[in-house]
Amino acid sequence: MKINIAIDGPSGAGKSTIADRLAVILGYVHLDTGAMYRCTALKAMQENIPLNDEDAVCRMLAETDIQMTPEGGICLDGSDVTDEIRGNSISMAASDVSKLKRVREDLVRRQQFMAESKGFIMDGRDIGTVVLKDAEAKIFLTAISSARAERRWLQNMKKGITDKSKEEIQIEIEQRDKQDTNRKNSPLKKADDAIEIDSSYMSIDEVVNAIMNIVKPLISSGDGK
Ligand code: DC
Secondary structure (H helix, E strand, O other): OOOOOEEEOOOOHHHHHHHHHHHHHHOEEEEEEEHHHHHHHHHHOOOEEEEHHHHHHHHHHOOOEEEEEEOOOEEOOOOOOOHHHOOOHHHHHHHHHHOOOHHHHHHHHHHHHHOOOOOOEEOOHHHHHHOOOOEEEEEEEEEEHHHHHHHHHHHHHHOOOOOOOHHHHHHHHHHHHHHHHHHOOOOOOOOOEEEEEEEOOOOOHHHHHHHHHHHHHHHOOOOOO
C-alpha cells in the first residue's frame, strides 16, 4: 500500500535531490512545492507586481496555471520555466511571496488537491505541519549552513555559474532561513511527529538509505500506525 511522505527543511538541505531519488526507488510522484512559490514570484516580477502587495499577487495567482511535468519540471501558464525559476534573484523573491497568507492558502489548496491520493513525496517548509498533516512519514532534513552553501556552490560550478563566492552563498542561505523561519504564516518548523535527519556529513546515498529505513516498514504494514 502506498503512503505519503513529507520532507521539510531549510534551503539547500538536499530535499529535492533526495525526494527525486526516493520517487524513482518507490515509483512515487515527487511534488516540489518550492517550485510553486518560485513560479508565483517569477510571474509577479515579470508583471511588475510588488512582492508585498498581497491583493495584487493573489489576483495574479487566481489567473495562473502551475503544472508539474511528468519529467519533473514545471510549467507556468503553459511555458516550461524549470531552469528559469532556479536563478538566485528568484530564491529570495519566492521567500518574499511565501510570507503572504492568502498566497499560501491558494498554493496549499492546489498542493492538497494534487496529492489527494497516496504515493506522493512532497518537499517544502510546511508539508508536515500544514499541507499533509496526516502524512504517514514526516522527515525534517537539515544541514549546517556552511555545508548547504558548499553544495550550492559546487552545483553552481558544475553549471558554470561563478558570480558568487561560497561565503556570499552562505550569507544568502542564512538570510532566507531567517525569513522562512520567522515569518508569521506557516513558518519553517519541524512537525512534532517528524524525524530529523542532519545531512551535514552524509552523502546523498546515506540520506536516501536512512529515509528508506524509516518508510519501508510503513509501506509494508499498510500505514504503519
Ligand atoms: O524549496 P525552495 O528553495 O525552492 O523554496 C523557495 C521559497 O519558497 C523558500 O524560501 C520558502 C518558500 N516555500 C514555502 O514557504 N513553503 C513551501 N512549502 C515551499 C517553499
